[in-house]
Each structure stands twice: as structure tokens, then as C-alpha cells.
Amino acid sequence: MNYNDFALVAKSITKDYGANRALDNVDLFLDYNGVHALLGANGAGKSTLMKVLAGIVNEYEGQIYLNGKEIKLTSPHAAMAHGIGMVHQELSVLPNITVAENVYLNRFPKTKLGTVDWNKLYDDCTKILESLGLSIDPRMMLGKLTVADRQMVEIAKVLSMNPRIILLDEPTSALSEMEIQRLLELIRTLKKNHSIVFITHKLDEMLAVSDKITILRDGKLLDTIDVVDKTNPSEKELVSKMIGVSSGDLSEMFPQKSKETGEVILEVEGLTNKGVYEDISFNVKKGEVVVFTGLKGAKRTEVMRAVFGADPFTHGTIKVRGEKLKTVTIQNAVKSGMAMVTEDRKGEGIVPLMMVKDHISMSTISESARAGFINKEKLGEKAKTYVDKLKIKVHSINDLITSLSGGNQQKVVLAKWLAANPDILILDEPTRGIDVGAKIEIYKLIRQVADEGTAVLVVTSELPEAIGLADRLYVMFEGKMIGELSEKDIDTDKIMHMMFGQRIGE
Amino acid sequence: MKTNAAKRNKIDIVAITPVLFLLVLVIFYSVSTNNFFSITNLINIGRQISITGIMAIGVTFVILLGEIDLSLAVILSFSGMIVSGLSLGRYFGMNPMPVWLCIIITLIIGALLGAIAGFANAKLRIPGFMATLAIMYMSKGLMLMLTDAQPLFGLPKQLTYWGSGYLFDSIPVIIVVFLIVFVAASIVLKHTVFGRNIYAIGGNAVAARMSGINVVKYKIIAFVICTTLSALAGILMVGRIGSGQVTAGEGLDMQPIAAAVLGGTSLMGGKGTVWGTLLGVLIMGVLVNGLNMLGAGTEVQSLATGFVLFAAVAFNMAVSKKNA
Ligand SMILES: Nc1ncnc2c1ncn2[C@@H]1O[C@H](COP(=O)(O)OP(=O)(O)OP(=O)(O)O)[C@@H](O)[C@H]1O
Numbered sequence: 001m002n003y004n005d006f007a008l009v010a011k012s013i014t015k016d017y018g019a020n021r022a023l024d025n026v027d028l029f030l031d032y033n034g035v036h037a038l039l040g041a042n043g044a045g046k047s048t049l050m051k052v053l054a055g056i057v058n059e060y061e062g063q064i065y066l067n068g069k070e071i072k073l074t075s076p077h078a079a080m081a082h083g084i085g086m087v088h089q090e091l092s093v094l095p096n097i098t099v100a101e102n103v104y105l106n107r108f109p110k111t112k113l114g115t116v117d118w119n120k121l122y123d124d125c126t127k128i129l130e131s132l133g134l135s136i137d138p139r140m141m142l143g144k145l146t147v148a149d150r151q152m153v154e155i156a157k158v159l160s161m162n163p164r165i166i167l168l169d170e171p172t173s174a175l176s177e178m179e180i181q182r183l184l185e186l187i188r189t190l191k192k193n194h195s196i197v198f199i200t201h202k203l204d205e206m207l208a209v210s211d212k213i214t215i216l217r218d219g220k221l222l223d224t225i226d227v228v229d230k231t232n233p234s235e236k237e238l239v240s241k242m243i244g245v246s247s248g249d250l251s252e253m254f255p256q257k258s259k260e261t262g263e264v265i266l267e268v269e270g271l272t273n274k275g276v277y278e279d280i281s282f283n284v285k286k287g288e289v290v291v292f293t294g295l296k297g298a299k300r301t302e303v304m305r306a307v308f309g310a311d312p313f314t315h316g317t318i319k320v321r322g323e324k325l326k327t328v329t330i331q332n333a334v335k336s337g338m339a340m341v342t343e344d345r346k347g348e349g350i351v352p353l354m355m356v357k358d359h360i361s362m363s364t365i366s367e368s369a370r371a372g373f374i375n376k377e378k379l380g381e382k383a384k385t386y387v388d389k390l391k392i393k394v395h396s397i398n399d400l401i402t403s404l405s406g407g408n409q410q411k412v413v414l415a416k417w418l419a420a421n422p423d424i425l426i427l428d429e430p431t432r433g434i435d436v437g438a439k440i441e442i443y444k445l446i447r448q449v450a451d452e453g454t455a456v457l458v459v460t461s462e463l464p465e466a467i468g469l470a471d472r473l474y475v476m477f478e479g480k481m482i483g484e485l486s487e488k489d490i491d492t493d494k495i496m497h498m499m500f501g502q503r504i505g506e
Numbered sequence: 507m508k509t510n511a512a513k514r515n516k517i518d519i520v521a522i523t524p525v526l527f528l529l530v531l532v533i534f535y536s537v538s539t540n541n542f543f544s545i546t547n548l549i550n551i552g553r554q555i556s557i558t559g560i561m562a563i564g565v566t567f568v569i570l571l572g573e574i575d576l577s578l579a580v581i582l583s584f585s586g587m588i589v590s591g592l593s594l595g596r597y598f599g600m601n602p603m604p605v606w607l608c609i610i611i612t613l614i615i616g617a618l619l620g621a622i623a624g625f626a627n628a629k630l631r632i633p634g635f636m637a638t639l640a641i642m643y644m645s646k647g648l649m650l651m652l653t654d655a656q657p658l659f660g661l662p663k664q665l666t667y668w669g670s671g672y673l674f675d676s677i678p679v680i681i682v683v684f685l686i687v688f689v690a691a692s693i694v695l696k697h698t699v700f701g702r703n704i705y706a707i708g709g710n711a712v713a714a715r716m717s718g719i720n721v722v723k724y725k726i727i728a729f730v731i732c733t734t735l736s737a738l739a740g741i742l743m744v745g746r747i748g749s750g751q752v753t754a755g756e757g758l759d760m761q762p763i764a765a766a767v768l769g770g771t772s773l774m775g776g777k778g779t780v781w782g783t784l785l786g787v788l789i790m791g792v793l794v795n796g797l798n799m800l801g802a803g804t805e806v807q808s809l810a811t812g813f814v815l816f817a818a819v820a821f822n823m824a825v826s827k828k829n830a
């Protein structure tokens with residue numbers, strides 16, 4: 001093959017982390033224009049391959065050719081200079097400076113005096129945000145934005161550097177349906193004169209925009225397939241290649257819903273935080289899976305955080321087992337049997353320096369202790385149980401959490417709360433960044449804990465997930481409760497209307 | 507198998523290097539001086555490092571949270587004056603109190619100062635740097651008001667015993683106290699819920715809070731441990747110098763912090779051990795003691811300490827970067 005015919009060729013890339021081979025002799029051929037998708041289970045090596053191309057991982061074996069010439073990518077800076085830009089799976093933008101500063105970090109426009117030209121900075125930023133169809137104020141502190149908006153800022157940041165090759169590592173995992181469509185539209189435009197690598201666990205997205213799909217399994221290259229149209233290759237074919245066994249029918253992705261539910265265990269009435277959300281009432285019964293859906297900005301996360309005691313609210317009551325919680329703090333919520341998996345994994349879920357086993361027992365450490373002293377065996381056993389149960393890919397329970405792939409980190413965070421055997425389990429975007437195989441397992445797990453009597457609240461923006469999981473469903477729009485649908489009333493059209501703020505029957 | 511071997515190697519470099527460095531120092535001094543490697547001198551070193559060591563262990567708890575305590579040295583002096591004055595009945599026209607009671611009161615006052623700093627830090631969200639700096643000035647002010655900066659002599663034997671007495675006529679009590687503090691602290695950090703939660707909070711306070719950990723409570727306790735140990739160090743110091751001096755803590759403000767960091771505790775929080783802190787204290791103590799024996803003056807000692815700190819921390823950073 002002539003390497004000149006490709007924008008970039010990665011040849012025989014091998015990367016070891018200690019004794020763990022993350023990439024094993026992988027080749028990747030990127031066309032000058034077009035979208036090349038990477039598919040693989042959690043931990044397959046997708047992010048690692050991207051990091052090699054972005055100069056972040058710079059100790060590896062193999063060669064990289066840009067326009068036919070071999071190059072050395074020794075740092076992110078070098079990669080950028082070669083026109084390679086990467087949007088990371090984990091958010092890497094800085095919360096304590098403005099949006100514009102994030103976008104143009106280290107590349108601020110200057111005045112004649114050499115000081116920062118703030119007006120130009122904000123103008124430039126507004127332009128680039130608008131070109132992405134975003135109405136974010138560039139003067140805003142980034143930390144005030146939702147996860148979805150931060151993700152878009154991260155994309156804006158990379159695009160502002162005018163790269164030739166754009167690496168997108170799960171850019172859609174934090175976005176809601178509408179934003180995803182917008183991003184896919186943007187990718188379609190960009191691919192006309194850019195070479196794009198696109199990682200996603202959502203097959204429909206992948207088939208919608210990609211021209212080629214490369215499948216990785218356990219660090220090895222399995223196959224590169226041309227995409228003919230949206231249904232060729234089929235999702236089924238892709239999944240079976242990726243997991244290695246022929247998977248059952250994808251329509252069986254969601255387990256049977258529960259037939260019986262118990263009494264109401266959590267009841268929220270008139271919950272209000274002036275200016276954020278107003279008069280939110282809902283309840284959950286034992287053994288029931290209740291889904292909260294809506295567009296981003298619907299304030300579902302904010303409501304859940306308030307119920308869990310993480311943020312204050314101005315009015316309203318929260319009753320658990322019929323009893324009103326007097327002071328709503330996280331400790332009291334946990335004592336009353338609540339647990340919450342947050343949506344911002346990096347910021348609120350993991351402690352980078354801690355081992356997998358310590359994470360799993362983070363909320364329940366007292367159970368593995370007597371009089372304050374930890375029983376190491378018990379703690380280790382518990383960790384092992386959950387590593388097996390959730391099929392978390394680790395080499396040992398002593399691995400640092402940061403050495404796991406994104407999807408596996410998410411599983412560890414889930415395990416932390418499952419270990420607490422909660423009566424009320426709140427899951428905010430629980431399958432974010434999780435591969436199809438693991439998703440099915442997590443759906444099973446959700447149903448299993450519900451069948452054991454736990455009340456489960458799931459916040460999700462993915463419609464198929466919402467519909468597939470819900471015994472009952474609430475839809476919110478811009479801080480207001482739009483309505484409630486029981487199992488038999490759930491239907492895509494209805495939900496779509498409600499998501500845009502229309503009450504049913506109006 | 508290969509995994510284990512690889513892991514072991516990795517851990518070894520970080521853990522072993524300070525030990526090796528300490529060994530090299532000891533061997534070098536043993537060869538180049540006559541008296542370094544003698545029981546008398548080794549015990550002497552033990553006595554010299556005990557006070558810094560106790561403070562360093564205390565401040566390790568606070569540094570693990572990603573915070574800092576600047577009030578250590580003043581609390582040491584202040585506690586020394588309190589315990590001395592109470593035992594002599596110098597304040598507010600009170601009668602001399604029994605020594606055990608003086609010690610308890612002093613430790614309680616030390617704990618209170620930490621509780622205030624911890625509360626300010628955890629609840630009022632004042633950075634530890636400022637909170638403890640404020641406590642430092644307040645303590646200094648109170649101490650000077652109380653004592654008029656006058657030294658206190660003629661202390662009861664039961665009090666000075668803790669800093670200068672001997673167990674079985676041979677083992678200095680001060681070293682025994684230090685070892686007890688060391689063992690207790692390492693057990694607490696390694697084997698208790700409290701200890702593990704300190705690491706979790708230091709690593710990511712938000713994630714810890716969202717896991718239901720009472721961050722405010724743990725932070726306050728960590729500061730209390732730190733200042734109480736400084737108060738204990740103050741009580742021992744009184745024995746070592748044989749009098750209550752308002753200047754007792756001079757030069758000790760940063761030494762314990764330096765020792766903890768030298769031992770691998772990260773100023774960013776979430777990483778470090780008491781064992782490392784002990785090594786840090788030993789390295790600094792041995793370095794200075796040996797130079798002393800070689801006849802080097804304080805200027806050389808200071809210079810050497812600076813170099814060692816610089817090199818050790820640079821080394822730690824290089825290794826941890828490589829492992830990342
Ligand atoms: N810094 C690291 N140290 C050690 N091992 C690592 C490190 N980063 C990644 N790995 C390992 O390399 C393998 C590949 O990880 P990678 O992040 O590339 O997976 P991925 O395909 O992107 O998965 P996901 O879909 O979950 O994001 C995993 O087994 C992971 O544990």
C-alpha cells in the first residue's frame with residue numbers, strides 16, 4: 001500500500017502498560033477526508049490508540065506516517081503542530097476560568113502592548129461557538145456549565161486550532177439526543193475536508209456518519225469494514241464481531257419489566273429551587289424502575305442532587321418511607337437508604353490516587369471494619385465479588401482506578417453503590433461511555449436490584465434506554481415537571497412532545 | 507507472574523530510595539567520623555528528632571488532605587508556656603496544679619486550636635494556609651499576653667521527665683513517646699476507616715462527599731490530631747530545655763512539613779505515609795547530626811538540608827511522572 005494515499009498511517013503500534021498490553025500490533029489507515037470509526041468493548045484499546053496519535057502516550061512501538069512521511073509524535077504540542085487535534089473522553093477543560101479562556105488557552109490574541117486582547121478573545125470565541133450552533137456566553141466560568149456544554153466547549157477548543165485530523169473520543173456520551181444530532185451534522189460537514197476518527201459506543205451514530213469502521217478487541221486489530229449505508233453492516237454483525245460471540249437479538253437488550261411493585265418508598269413534593277426548578281413532585285415504589293427523561297437543561301440532575309442532599313433547595317419536602325427528612329444532607333440521605341451515581345465521573349465519582357478495591361468500599365467501608373479497624377480480607381472479598389459481578393476488566397483489585405478504561409471506571413463507581421445495598425438507587429446517566437455488551441449487563445443489574453426490592457431512579461437522555469427500562473417515566477422540561485407516563489402509555493412520540501415542553505392533552 | 511514482578515519493581519524504587527539514601531548517609535558518617543555510629547550518638551539523634559518527628563506525623567494528616575498547618579511551632583511554644591505556668595501556678599493567681607492535670611489541660615487547648623482551624627477550613631472554607639496562619643498569630647498574641655515573654659524556670663521534675671527522663675535508666679522517654687505516636691499514627695492511617703477516608707478526601711473531596719463521607723468532620727479531626735501532637739511536642743520540649751521559653755519553637759515552623767514532603771507525602775493531598783514521614787525526619791536528623799560531628803557549622807547544615815530537599819522532591823516527581 002502506498003502511504004501517500006492516506007492522511008495518516010499508524011503501522012504496527014504496540015503499547016504496554018507494565019505487563020498489560022493495551023495495543024498489540026495495530027494498523028490504522030486514515031483517508032484524507034471522511035470519518036473512520038473505532039469500535040470495541042471497554043478496555044479494547046481505542047482511547048490508547050487515540051492518545052498515541054495525539055502525542056499523549058509517547059512511549060510505544062511502531063511507526064506513524066503523515067502524508068506518507070514518517071513523523072515522531074513526542075508530545076501533544078508536536079501532534080498539534082502536525083495538525084492533529086483530540087477531544088478527550090474525560091473532560092479536560094478547566095472549571096475555574098471562562099469559556100473563552102478555555103477555548104484559546106495559551107493562544108490568547110494580544111493587543112499591541114502585548115496584553116491579552118479580551119474583546120477579540122470573546123468575539124473569536126463567540127464566532128466559533130456559533131459555528132457549532134451553541135449559545136454559550138464566552139464570559140461564563142466554565143464550571144457553571146452543564147457537562148454537555150463543557151463537552152461542546154472542548155470540541156470548540158480543538159476546532160479552533162484548525163486541525164487537519166480530528167480525533168473524537170466518545171464526544172457524544174455526555175450529550176442529549178438533540179445535541180448529538182447537531183454534532184453528527186457538524187461531523188458530516190467537517191468530514192468533507194477533514195480526516196476524522198470517531199469513537200462511540202452507540203452503533204446507530206456510528207453507522208450514520210462513518211465511512212469505515214475499525215474493530216479492536218483486547219488490543220488487537222480485528223477488522224476494518226467499509227460502511228455502505230445505515231444498515232450495512234448491520235448492528236448485529238458489528239456487535240458479534242466486537243464481543244467475539246454472536247450476540248442474541250438486540251431487541252432483547254432490555255430485561256423483562258417488573259409486574260409487581262411495593263409501596264411508595266420515596267415521595268418528593270413541591271421541590272423548588274427558585275430560578276432552577278419549580279414544584280417538582282414525584283414518587284418511587286419499591287421494586288420499581290422510574291426514569292426521568294428530558295432534554296439537557298431540563299434540570300433533572302439538579303433535582304436528583306437536591307434529593308440526595310448534595311445541593312440545597314428552597315421549598316418542598318422529601319419523604320422516605322412516609323417520614324419527612326428533616327435536614328437533607330448526603331449523610332442523612334445515605335442513612336435513609338439512598339445512593340446516587342453522579343453523571344460527572346471524573347469530578348465527582350473517582351479518586352485518582354485510589355485503588356479499585358478502595359473505591360468499591362468507599363461508601364460501605366464501615367461494613368468491612370470492626371470498631372473502626374478495617375478487615376483487609378473482607379474488603380478484598382467484597383471488591384472481588386463486584387469485579388466479577390459487573391465483569392470489570394482489571395488485572396487486580398489493587399489497580400489504580402486511573403489505569404482502567406473509561407467504561408470500566410464507570411462500572412467501579414456503580415459497584416460502589418451497589419455494595420451499599422441501597423433501598424433507593426439514583427443513577428444519573430449510568431451507561432455513559434459503556435459498551436453495548438456491558439450496557440446489557442447493566443440493564444440486567446438494574447432490573448435485578450429492582451426485583452430485589454430496591455426503588456431505582458434513572459436519569460437518562462437516551463430514548464431507547466428510557467423506554468426500555470422504565471416501569472414509569474417522568475418528563476421534565478426547563479425545570480418543570482411536564483408529566484408522567486405509566487408503562488402502558490409510554491411511546492416515543494408522546495415522550496418527544498413532552499421533552500419539548502408540551503403537556504399531553506394540550 | 508510477570509505482573510507481580512513488574513509491580514514489585516515499581517513500588518520498590520519509590521519506597522527503597524529514601525532508605526538507601528539514609529543508609530549511605532549512615533555509612534558515610536560512620537566511616538568519616540569516630541563517634542557517629544555509637545550508642546550514645548544514635549540515642550542522641552533519636553532525642554533530637556523526636557520533637558520534629560511528632561510534629562511531622564501530625565502535619566502529615568493535614569497534608570494528606572491537601573491542606574497545610576502553619577501554626578505548629580507557635581503551638582509548641584504556647585503549650586510549653588501553658589504547661590509550665592500551670593504547674594508553677596503562675597497564671598490568674600491559681601495554685602500550682604498536679605502535673606498530669608496540667609498536661610491534660612494543655613493537650614485540650616492544643617486540640618481546641620486545631621478544632622477552630624479545622625472548622626474554619628472545612629465549614630467556612632478558609633484555606634488551611636490562612637486559617638492556621640490566623641491561629642498562629644492568635645496563639646502568639648495570647649502567649650505573649652499571658653507570659654509577658656518571660657521564661658519560666660524551676661519546673662517540677664514530673665514535668666521535665668517527659669522530655670529528659672529515662673526509662674530503665676537507659677532509654678529516653680521522649681523516644682518512647684515518639685515511637686508510640688508513630689506506631690499509633692501508622693495504624694490509624696493504614697488500618698482504620700478514618701485513615702482510609704482521609705486518603706479519599708485528599709484525593710478528591712467532591713467524590714468523597716458524594717460517597718456519603720462526612721468531609722467536614724474528618725477535616726476537623728485531622729487538624730485536631732495535628733495541633734494536639736504539636737502541643738505534645740511542646741510539653742516534651744519543656745523537658746528537653748528544662749524551662750518554659752516563648753522562643754522554644756523557633757525554627758520549627760517548616761521543618762516538620764519539609765520532613766513529611768521529603769518522605770513522599772504529596773502537598774496536593776491523597777498520597778503519603780507516616781513511614782515515609784519517619785524516613786524524612788530521620789534523613790534530616792542524621793544529615794545535620796553527622797555534619798555537626800564533622801565540625802560543619804549551621805551555614806553548611808542549612809545549605810545541605812536545602813540541597814537534599816530539592817533533590818529528593820525532584821526525584822519523587824520524576825518517578826511519579828514516569829509511572830503515570
Ligand atoms: N495509564 C494506564 N496505566 C495502565 N493501564 C492502562 C492505562 N491506560 C489504559 N490502560 C489499559 O489499557 C487498556 C486499554 O484501555 P483504553 O482506555 O484504550 O480502552 P478503551 O477501548 O478506550 O475503553 P472504553 O470504551 O472503556 O473507553 C485497558 O486494559 C486499560 O486498563
Ligand SMILES: [Mg+2]
Nearest residue numbers: 046047089406
Ligand atoms: Mg476510551
